[in-house]
Amino acid sequence: MAAIEAAIETAPTMVELDSPVCGSSFPSTIPSDDMSSSSNSASMSSTPPTTVSPDSMSIASEPDALNKPESVAASSIEAIVPVPQSHGGEQPESGQQTPIGHDAIVVAEQPLATEPASAARPRRARSSLPTYNIAKLLDTNGLGRRRSKGNAGERGKRRAISDAMMADRDDGSAKDSIDAAAKTVRVVTRRKSDASAVNRPATRVSTPRSARISKLSSSSPAPAHLTRRATRLSGAPVETLSTKLSALSKRGKKAVDKALGGLSRELKRLQDTNEYARIDTRPVRYTVWSNGKYVEVDPAQATTSTAPEPPRKKVRVDEDDVRKEQSAQPEKEDSVAPAFKKPRVKKWLEKGLYAGQEAPLDIFKGLTAQEKKKLASLPELLPSGKPNKTFPAPMYNGLRMLIHGRDFKLPFDVCNPLPPGQPKPAAYRTMTKNRFVGNAAAYWKKTPHFEDFASKCVCKPEDGCGESCQNRIMLYECDETNCNIGKAHCTNRAFQDLQERTKKGGRYRVGVEVFKTADRGYGVRSNRCFEPNQIIMEYTGEIITEEECERRMNEVYKDNECYYLMSFDQNMIIDATTGSIARFVNHSCSPNCRMIKWIVSGQPRMALFAGDRPIMTGEELTYDYNFDPFSAKNVQKCLCGSPNCRGVLGPKPKEVKQPKSPKEDKKAVKTPSKASARGSAKGSAKSSAKAAAKASAKPTAKTTDKAPTKISTKRKLQDAFDFDGDEREGATTVKKRKIVVANGLNRTVSSVNLKAAKGAAKRAASTIVRGVSSISVAAKKKTVTETTIATTTRRASAGGVTKTTLGKKTTTTKTKIVIPSRSPSLTIVAAGIGSSSTSSTPGTQKTEKPITPASSSSAKKSTVPKLTISSGKTSPRKWTPSRKAIEAGLVALKSPSSSTAVKAVATTKTSSGKGLHLKQTKIKLVSASKSSK
Ligand SMILES: C[S@@+](CC[C@H](N)C(=O)[O-])C[C@H]1O[C@@H](n2cnc3c(N)ncnc32)[C@H](O)[C@@H]1O
Numbered sequence: 018m019a020a021i022e023a024a025i026e027t028a029p030t031m032v033e034l035d036s037p038v039c040g041s042s043f044p045s046t047i048p049s050d051d052m053s054s055s056s057n058s059a060s061m062s063s064t065p066p067t068t069v070s071p072d073s074m075s076i077a078s079e080p081d082a083l084n085k086p087e088s089v090a091a092s093s094i095e096a097i098v099p100v101p102q103s104h105g106g107e108q109p110e111s112g113q114q115t116p117i118g119h120d121a122i123v124v125a126e127q128p129l130a131t132e133p134a135s136a137a138r139p140r141r142a143r144s145s146l147p148t149y150n151i152a153k154l155l156d157t158n159g160l161g162r163r164r165s166k167g168n169a170g171e172r173g174k175r176r177a178i179s180d181a182m183m184a185d186r187d188d189g190s191a192k193d194s195i196d197a198a199a200k201t202v203r204v205v206t207r208r209k210s211d212a213s214a215v216n217r218p219a220t221r222v223s224t225p226r227s228a229r230i231s232k233l234s235s236s237s238p239a240p241a242h243l244t245r246r247a248t249r250l251s252g253a254p255v256e257t258l259s260t261k262l263s264a265l266s267k268r269g270k271k272a273v274d275k276a277l278g279g280l281s282r283e284l285k286r287l288q289d290t291n292e293y294a295r296i297d298t299r300p301v302r303y304t305v306w307s308n309g310k311y312v313e314v315d316p317a318q319a320t321t322s323t324a325p326e327p328p329r330k331k332v333r334v335d336e337d338d339v340r341k342e343q344s345a346q347p348e349k350e351d352s353v354a355p356a357f358k359k360p361r362v363k364k365w366l367e368k369g370l371y372a373g374q375e376a377p378l379d380i381f382k383g384l385t386a387q388e389k390k391k392l393a394s395l396p397e398l399l400p401s402g403k404p405n406k407t408f409p410a411p412m413y414n415g416l417r418m419l420i421h422g423r424d425f426k427l428p429f430d431v432c433n434p435l436p437p438g439q440p441k442p443a444a445y446r447t448m449t450k451n452r453f454v455g456n457a458a459a460y461w462k463k464t465p466h467f468e469d470f471a472s473k474c475v476c477k478p479e480d481g482c483g484e485s486c487q488n489r490i491m492l493y494e495c496d497e498t499n500c501n502i503g504k505a506h507c508t509n510r511a512f513q514d515l516q517e518r519t520k521k522g523g524r525y526r527v528g529v530e531v532f533k534t535a536d537r538g539y540g541v542r543s544n545r546c547f548e549p550n551q552i553i554m555e556y557t558g559e560i561i562t563e564e565e566c567e568r569r570m571n572e573v574y575k576d577n578e579c580y581y582l583m584s585f586d587q588n589m590i591i592d593a594t595t596g597s598i599a600r601f602v603n604h605s606c607s608p609n610c611r612m613i614k615w616i617v618s619g620q621p622r623m624a625l626f627a628g629d630r631p632i633m634t635g636e637e638l639t640y641d642y643n644f645d646p647f648s649a650k651n652v653q654k655c656l657c658g659s660p661n662c663r664g665v666l667g668p669k670p671k672e673v674k675q676p677k678s679p680k681e682d683k684k685a686v687k688t689p690s691k692a693s694a695r696g697s698a699k700g701s702a703k704s705s706a707k708a709a710a711k712a713s714a715k716p717t718a719k720t721t722d723k724a725p726t727k728i729s730t731k732r733k734l735q736d737a738f739d740f741d742g743d744e745r746e747g748a749t750t751v752k753k754r755k756i757v758v759a760n761g762l763n764r765t766v767s768s769v770n771l772k773a774a775k776g777a778a779k780r781a782a783s784t785i786v787r788g789v790s791s792i793s794v795a796a797k798k799k800t801v802t803e804t805t806i807a808t809t810t811r812r813a814s815a816g817g818v819t820k821t822t823l824g825k826k827t828t829t830t831k832t833k834i835v836i837p838s839r840s841p842s843l844t845i846v847a848a849g850i851g852s853s854s855t856s857s858t859p860g861t862q863k864t865e866k867p868i869t870p871a872s873s874s875s876a877k878k879s880t881v882p883k884l885t886i887s888s889g890k891t892s893p894r895k896w897t898p899s900r901k902a903i904e905a906g907l908v909a910l911k912s913p914s915s916s917t918a919v920k921a922v923a924t925t926k927t928s929s930g931k932g933l934h935l936k937q938t939k940i941k942l943v944s945a946s947k948s949s950k
Pocket residue numbers: 537538539540579580581600601602603604605653654655656657793794795892894
């Protein structure tokens with residue numbers, strides 16, 4: 018006690034001696050306005066910093082700290098400095114720092130108002146505020162002083178000063194003060210020393226330090242605000258490094274000093290700081306947010322460092338499991354006391370959506386026979402014999418969905434990723450329904466199927482008017498008048514389906530859109546998916562007669578680049594110049610669609626159907642024009658880009674009429690199609706179709722035509738167009754062609770006809786005129802060659818044998834040529850371009866170079882429908898064959914290689930008008946099959 022008191026008393030004395038000794042002009046007091054300024058002023062001082070009470074400095078710089086009794090800054094327990102009331106007549110304000118010389122700052126804190134002054138002040142404390150140059154006293158003024166935060170800018174300066182001072186010291190002024198005892202003291206000082214401990218040489222202290230401390234604390238408890246705490250947050254005084262060091266023996270201190278020697282001086286100085294010890298002196302504030310809003314927290318709670326616990330995740334506990342566990346618990350406890358917590362068992366979903374619902378006893382209940390049949394054939398319902406060990410499907414393998422069905426739906430954008438804003442063709446008049454113009458209606462009424470369609474099919478409900486439906490085979494759409502099974506079961510109502518689909522409108526229901534192709538003008542593409550054979554859109558327009566067509570070609574469309582004319586029946590043409598967008602569908606040699614003509618409610622209608630494979634969104638829709646250039650001059654280069662492209666908009670190779678071997682002829686007689694002789698009786702066509710349907714249903718009908726095929730025409734045609742090797746493939750492959758009996762469902766007319774070619778070709782006196790022909794005419798501005806072709810497609814009633822007869826009355830010189838019969842669904846193109854074989858001299862008439870003198874047509878004009886196709890302008894993508902090719906083509910035309918041949922009469926006339934030299938070539942093709950002769 019006496020020692021401590023002596024130490025306290027010594028301090029003022031030393032201070033008094035300090036100034037003259039040091040010779041410094043330090044002011045005894047430097048009043049500071051506030052804490053920060055005091056801190057700064059300390060930093061700005063030219064005196065080297067001291068390490069005395071660094072914490073008090075840092076704490077003093079924190080205004081918050083001063084307000085909190087438990088966090089009041091002070092030195093450590095060992096550095097309890099009595100606060101005198103007055104010194105030199107000046108009383109610093111509470112909370113101000115009182116500088117001690119330039120180096121050390123002791124925070125002068127007034128005792129709390131609640132504490133009595135006597136208790137807060139030691140007995141012998143001076144009323145005036147003393148100043149201590151503790152650094153000087155400790156001989157640590159040459160060392161750096163720890164600074165409060167935010168004074169980094171002054172570091173360099175401080176270092177410089179410090180170095181200078183160190184140099185001074187090295188010069189000897191302070192040499193004497195460096196001795197062995199001081200070494201120890203310095204170490205202690207550096208490690209958070211206190212003045213009293215340092216000032217007293219270790220040798221003078223006889224009692225152990227711990228004893229002294231305890232004595233001190235018990236005898237004169239320091240005011241709470243002056244008691245240094247290790248952390249303001251913990252509130253509990255901790256044993257500091259200095260106390261530990263001071264308790265060490267000399268040897269131990271040396272060891273520690275050595276161990277710390279690796280640290281830089283700066284770090285060593287900082288070792289006693291909270292920052293170094295990673296102690297947060299500011300409470301961490303936790304904010305609470307709920308539903309995106311800030312929640313006010315009780316300030317008392319907010320100031321505490323304890324963070325609110327995050328909400329715990331709710332753990333779902335299955336009540337059954339709890340009960341089970343509870344019931345199982347006593348048993349287990351009885352047997353073996355569980356040492357560890359039982360691991361949780363993972364739960365798996367074992368049932369589907371409809372778990373727990375009763376399965377229908379009879380899944381076929383309420384279904385029609387057809388539905389039952391369909392359901393029974395579902396592979397999902399067939400017993401597999403193996404237990405299902407994979408994830409089970411919804412209840413009963415999705416039976417509910419299988420029975421009731423549910424449409425799969427996706428947002429339209431997903432199905433239709435096509436970018437909008439395609440360039441649209443110039444405005445044109447549209448027509449959603451065919452319209453007869455002129456005599457066309459009268460013509461139509463004269464056709465046999467105008468009455469044929471009315472007779473009913475013989476299907477049963479379970480058949481659903483499938484492939485064996487004679488209506489379907491005849492390409493008659495079922496309706497209430499001609500269908501035996503009714504709408505509920507009938508599947509042969511494509512046009513009605515189309516109408517229902519498009520009735521509400523909308524892009525998806527319409528399903529197609531016009532777009533601009535790179536090289537073929539406009540085209541049509543799908544903006545939805547289509548199933549195989551599904552109806553896509555109708556080809557509508559004005560139904561005109563051949564004569565009307567010719568007139569329009571010459572008068573109305575003579576300047577047009579493209580004609581939208583489709584031959585689809587005898588003497589009738591659909592002119593889609595005013596019509597549906599189906600007219601923009603381009604040709605492809607590998608098409609994904611077919612253009613098929615149907616009779617719907619007794620009216621001729623044409624529609625584009627998907628092919629045998631589904632169509633995806635964005636695909637360009639194409640069909641095979643079966644484009645017959647007829648003359649090499651009229652050929653247009655095909656730009657479809659398919660691998661098997663024929664190179665030109667020419668006829669399909671497979672459509673080359675297969676000559677019949679005598680064997681086949683015999684077979685044909687035996688086939689049921691014999692009943693198809695149309696001429697036998699009115700309406701016999703349908704009955705023959707029924708017979709044909711039965712025949713076609715039998716798989717035996719599939720035969721291979723092994724007879725040598727004469728394809729001279731096609732080959733010559735290929736030659737005419739100068740096909741290269743690849744393009745010849747089509748011609749060579751038709752050498753041996755299998756003739757497969759068509760099954761009748763949504764097949765092209767051509768395939769139907771091909772099937773029919775099996776037998777009844779020659780006896781096809783009764784003709785079902787059903788030719789699907791497309792017309793594409795290339796126009797030329799200056800010289801127009803007009804080719805007139807009359808087409809009659811005759812199809813034998815026994816499954817559709819078709820004969821094509823092309824004919825046109827000649828006006829001038831007649832040149833008869835015989836052309837082998839082509840596809841029944843012949844597409845006729847007369848793209849007459851300036852023919853080199855005709856003179857362009859106005860007023861003169863030149864007979865086109867006779868191709869082959871042919872026998873005159875034996876076909877009766879009255880029965881041969883005519884199709885007039887006029888050539889317009891030259892297509893910009895004009896195909897110009899070589900002369901040799903032309904010759905070859907002509908040779909081809911005159912090759913009567915087929916038993917069923919078409920005789921053509923080609924006429925050429927040249928006329929002029931309005932400065933234009935019109936050269937018209939009219940070719941009349943007449944069916945000249947041997948049988949019909
Ligand atoms: C009925 S139009 C089709 C629509 C036409 N692309 C348009 O822009 O109006 C027939 C014409 O289209 C062109 N065309 C169609 N398919 C073609 C193809 N695969 N290659 C070259 N041109 C084609 C030909 O000029 C042909 O005469």
